[in-house]
Amino acid sequence: MPVQLFIFLAVVSIASSLGVVVQKNPIHCLLALILTLITIGALFVALDAVTVGFLQIIVYVGAIMVLFLFVIWLLNLQAEPVPIGHLGLKFFATIAVAAMAAELFVFLSKTRTALGEVNVAAGYGSIDSLAQTLFGQYLMAFETTSILLLVAVIGAVAVARRALPVRASAGSPRPGAPS
């Protein structure tokens, strides 16, 4: 992929992911996250993972993030106050994160190969090849994910379901309770 494109995407994605962490208002965080996801999807496409890239946008941006949005609306979350308490934890956490970033940089930048140097077969990353792999080698796992999703849906409903309202008559009658 062209360097300019990469740099652009990299800058945007890092900036937006920082936005996720630093912004106060959850909605803004969400927006930043969406932007990150889109850029990462674009990176996928640029890395010849076309299908996965678009799927990323469809699934994450089109579905999961909307779920987040709904939850934020449902809980009516406002901007959170200035953080207090556990400051020591935060301090050390920051250090730890920095250390991890450093480590990962050193670790991952070991590979010096350039993108162009590896030529992939035609149709690499296309939906056909993905399907071939998915429904061939990984069929079992794929089918299992369906069960996973089913369970997740049921679990989500079960957990989030509001308990059935108790009638005033059924419950212990309070004095002056409307019946």
Add this chain to the structure above:
Amino acid sequence: MMAHFSALGFILLFPALGFLFNLFLGARRGRGSVNIIGPGVIFAAFAIALIAFIRLLRLPSDSVLTVTLWPWIHAGRFQADFALQMDALSALMTLIVTGVGALIHLYSVGYMAHDDDFARYFAYLNLFELSMLILVLANNLLLMFMGWEGVGLCSYLLISFWYTNPNNAYAGRKAFIVNRIGDAGFLLGMFTLVAALGAHGIWTLNFSALRGNVGLLGPATATIVAVLLFVGATGKSAQIPLYVWLPDAMAGPTPVSALIHAATMVTAGVYMVARMHFLYMLAPTAMELVATIGALTAIYAASIALVQLDIKKVLAYSTISQLGYMFLGVGVGAFSAGIFHVMTHAFFKALLFLCAGSVIHALDGEQDMTKMGGLRKHLPITYATMLIATLAISALPPFAGFFSKDQILESAYNSGHRGLWCLGIITAAMTSFYMFRLIFLTFHGDSRVEADKVHHIHESPRTMTIPLLVLAGLAIIGGWIGLPEGVMWGDKIGAFLAPSVGEFVPIVHGSYAMLTGVSLGLAIFGIILAWYFYLVAPGMPYLIAYQLQSGYNVLFNKYYVDELYNTVVTRPLFWVSTFVLGRLIDSFMIDGLVNGAGLTVETGGQLSRRLETGNVQQYAFVYVLGVLAIVAYYLYLVTH
């Protein structure tokens, strides 16, 4: 020779089913069904036992019916299956247990008619039958011991059946504990046996195998095992020194006393000795011990019975003394005679108890003979049957007791134990004396019944009288299968039992007429004495008791044995339990250890739980540190 006969299992099955039914459904289904089921299952078992018995008679005399129900214990090389066998001995015992048992169950229907806890009662009774049958049908010593313990349990449960009265509960406990002492001996005997035979590669307790391999044991080992097993027998069969529980056991319902503490369970010891006769044959010393203990117990218990006033106590001591006779018999090697006496005794002693029960029933729980008398008019059937039983136990011909007791005494004499024989015949005199004392005090003379009880003296219901009549019949004719040698068909039962318990080999040959004459004469003398004392000159006993104050007290207080045990055994035991075991070891050491362990863990938890701040981010932080470490490790790997 072995013959597979699967129906044996059903002999056990029926009491088991009855037990379960009465235990779980009985109370709910009500008296009617319990009264049917309870005795019904025993009658069924009796029928099957009869079938098996006939089958056995058809087969050659030395044959054994066997069935293996399921593999039971396979520990290492040791093997014990849940297997049954029925040879002549088992067959006879099974018939006694189921037959007499069935009659007593039937009797109980009437006896417990006014008790609300009938379901539990019959459940226990069925369970007892089950255990007793396991005991007599087991084909190995271990399974037999299981039945042994089972009957012990039932005995305990039934003695303290009316548990609301603390005395009954105490009596039950006493019986249980005393039996435990004996069982400890039994267990040790089994262990020794297994160990000794295991040394020779015999890892089983099957009677057949034992019988075949008992020769491998040295005389010393054999004696030890035999004595230890006999300790168990003294416990179960109430011999000196472990007889003390039996008199108290009369606290239970009278049918129970009849079934368990007269007819069946207490004879288990005799059965065991007969079953293991091949072992005792190898241990003459043990045999001597058995015979001596038996004879001493016989006369000892009889002497106590002379002065007891409680009708059931008298019968209890007479039971002990009769058991002594049996052990005398098996002790001198006349195993068949012993078993024969077990049978006849089962008949007339059960009958006696049932009659006593009938009397008590009629007198609304009155057991003191000084408050009876003249009941003969009110309880004709009871009186007649009890008289028959008394004649039987007093060993007057042609009643059952005569033949069996004579066989024992004759064997004792012929085996050269003259001393023991003397004790035996004296006991015979005493027996007839105290039994007729009982009869006269209860049924003759003028009534001393308390006023409030006079009005409802009544003959017992049909369910109670029928067993009396049947048993009375048996008490008359029961002995005729063991006539002396040469008389008519001779000693049938001896011949029948010979394959499983061997023949009696006499050493000397006293003249039969002389021996019988002596014992018979003494018995009659006892009767006359009783007649004179208690009918002709009623004041006499009190005079004698006054003259021989001290002796009388000794007898009346049963030689103060209970007090002796109390001071010698029980008190120290309590002291040790309370202070050494309880305070020192248990409360201090063990509790200390346990609490210490708990405390350690708790403190550790108190300290370590501080890590659980409940703050997700701290957990995540620790997690990240871990990730850092791991990545660092791989970084090291790739850089070096």
Add this chain to the structure above:
Amino acid sequence: MAIDLLIGAIKAIVILLLVLNLSAVLLWFERKGSALIQDRVGANRAAIFGIGKRMGLPNLGLMNTLMADPLKLFTKEDFVPEGADKFLHALGPFLALFPVLVTFAVVPIGDAIQIGGRTVQLQAASINAGALYILATIGVGVYGVALGGWASNNRWALLGAVRATAQMISYEIAMGLAIISIVITFGTLDLQNIVHQQGGVWFGWLPRWGIFLQPVAFVMLLTAGMAESKRVPFDLPEGESELIAGYFTEYSGGKQACFMLTDFAEVVLVAVLVTLFFFGGWQVPWLYGDGFHLGVHQLLLPRVAVVIVGVLAFWIKVVMFCWLQILVRWTLPRFRYDQLMRLGWKGLVPLGLLNVLVTAFVVVLATGAGR
């Protein structure tokens, strides 16, 4: 390199202009159409210098729709309610409009043409995952409405936003299923390829259009698309009688214009998709690379003419489907929200799943794929 970029830019601008203008025209189109349907006169003012009148033409009010309204809109005060999230409030309309417009990037408006020896696809971006791209952009389209409505700090707006979001999400699934069945049928994600496959005829006369292969998907796509565009009968999010104007209650001037434009752009989009997938895109019945062929009769045309005819045919079809949607809008009453959801989840989604299943079976049996 440079020339390619230039061509790309030109194509992008052309298509963008086409879409925007078409949307604008649709506004007028709708006014007159509704007037026609409701037996009114409709827009008939603001003739510029009375040109038309002088020529004796009827005054169709074209001018005030195409010029006066936009001018008015863009000159109005851009009102931002108090306590609103200014940034998102401003972002909302464009966030809504942008995805719709970029969707057109992959739409092939005509066959490839040769200009100076280089082949030019009449398609702004010829990526071979076009269908996925469309789904992706439509998925992103939710946020403009949602955030715009939320940022307005107005209950009506928020309610409208919630409704809109739920509705769009629900119907995206149906739409996706429809498109998936199409993709299975044609075996490719590439729109140009799909259109190509719709050329030619069956039995010598019946054009190979997708409608004949996927009637169910056609109905689903049309319905879901109309629901996506949040117009009657699916205009719950902006139901005047309930929510004033729904998510753009608090919008005025240019931003509201953006929302309106989004609406019409979506109408066009739906029409375009239907055309592409079911009515052969730029394919004209019996028109081949070298002219018309029907049975023995034929009328030969130059290549350029063929392409031009194709492009015209494409836009005619699009306009026709726009008109169809307008008809629907002005004839049907509004759903109730539960009806809407029931239709979406209990009607279209199961139907779509079934359709996908059947399609897959048929395709496997017919082409022997997966062997």
Add this chain to the structure above:
Amino acid sequence: MIVSYSWVMALSAAIFAIGVAGVLLRRNILVMFMSIELMLNAVNLTFVTLARRMGSMDGQVIVFFVMTVAAAEAAVGLAIIISIFRNRETVNADELNLMKW
């Protein structure tokens, strides 16, 4: 100058670290959750990059699965958050210390 894999990997590392920071530093459970999604995507990016590097599709398939899992996780997680909020009226991680000793 052409893009090398290490660049993309470094990018994903950066995003991952930022995600970790979000989880460790933010109080709002929801935002922590978003940060987790960030991390997931960083890893996805790594997968895709290395898949491209090796010219195999497996990495992309894994990404596909990660998305599925993320969807499931989001559903359940958000449900949990909702019920937490119902009971505790807060989504502040510091106030949710039921598990505290």
